[in-house]
């Protein structure tokens with residue numbers, strides 16, 4: 493058959509998780525916590541299922557959850573959003589990203605993505621006939637070279653996609669990044685898709701620079717988040733998209749026929765914990781900062797060189813002192829020989845830079861991090 497996605501194989505996350513299982517390795521590859529979210533969340537899910545909330549949810553998401561999301565957005569980012577018209581609950585951030593792209597990208601349109609970028613962006617762009625234009629972030633700090641972004645803009649540019657805190661690097665935007673993005677898009681038809689799934693995982697007292705904080709950017713942005721990251725339940729696949737009324741209307745046309753609606757009981761559970769336990773996400777930066785610091789301490793005596801991390805739950809390391817293999821070859825070797833799974837950063841690039849960098853996920857119990865570090869210290 494004619495393939496629509498000739499470049500796409502099985503995702504690196506699945507490949508490395510399977511290898512980890514095969515080799516009985518400590519899995520620091522695919523990004524997911526090896527611990528559960530709050531007991532109150534799971535109790536609320538069971539309560540929803542046991543009280544008859546098992547039929548289709550409203551297409552846009554249940555009202556109490558959209559209202560909680562709107563209230564949180566105003567409290568944290570100072571932006572009043574309309575819960576009815578501007579907030580849509582989705583089946584994970586992955587669905588939201590697909591729906592946003594499909595809603596606005598026409599055949600032949602260009603979408604600027606910043607490499608390394610999350611792996612679901614480009615296939616979505618390809619499927620709707622758009623073209624991803626890849627601009628590399630600048631190493632070693634994975635900052636955006638905004639001049640290069642500006643130079644890449646053409647009359648065909650429809651969307652610029654950004655991601656802060658950034659997977660895989662852990663880099664975060666500054667307020668100046670948002671200002672520059674606003675400046676580049678000012679007076680154009682360019683829209684922004686801002687992937688903010690790690691919005692509550694930012695370290696060192698830095699603020700999360702949501703596009704929603706920026707009045708001008710918010711007017712042209714789809715802001716996407718995921719409860720999977722915030723509540724340690726990546727398997728539930730519930731996320732949301734906030735966008736101005738007209739953009740949300742287009743977004744909903746796609747969402748309506750992609751999934752129609754998102755798993756209902758989980759929506760009731762999130763509405764419940766957002767209302768009753770906002771402290772959970774306020775505590776998340778300190779919770780993950782502790783893990784980041786612990787993991788960095790554990791890796792300090794190893795031959796890996798640690799790159800800085802300001803957000804999300806990934807630690808990039810340079811393995812030049814250990815091997816001259818390419819990063820995929822090194823990850824395959826590492827899972828087999830050391831019993832630790834990681835992700836090769838080249839998987840997030842169209843054209844990988846000449847660097848030897850892999851990604852470890854530190855969303856793990858302290859015991860798991862210690863077990864991995866013990867194995868890595870032997871190399």
Ligand code: PMP
Nearest residue numbers: 584585586610659689718720731
């Ligand atoms: N964007 C980024 C940057 C991510 O890391 C992830 C999850 N790994 C997603 C989107 C997808 O989130 P979800 O699991 O809610 O679909």
Ligand code: GLN
Nearest residue numbers: 505506521522523524659
């Ligand atoms: N977002 C996760 C990561 O970056 C992977 C999710 C997936 O496997 N699709 O590791």
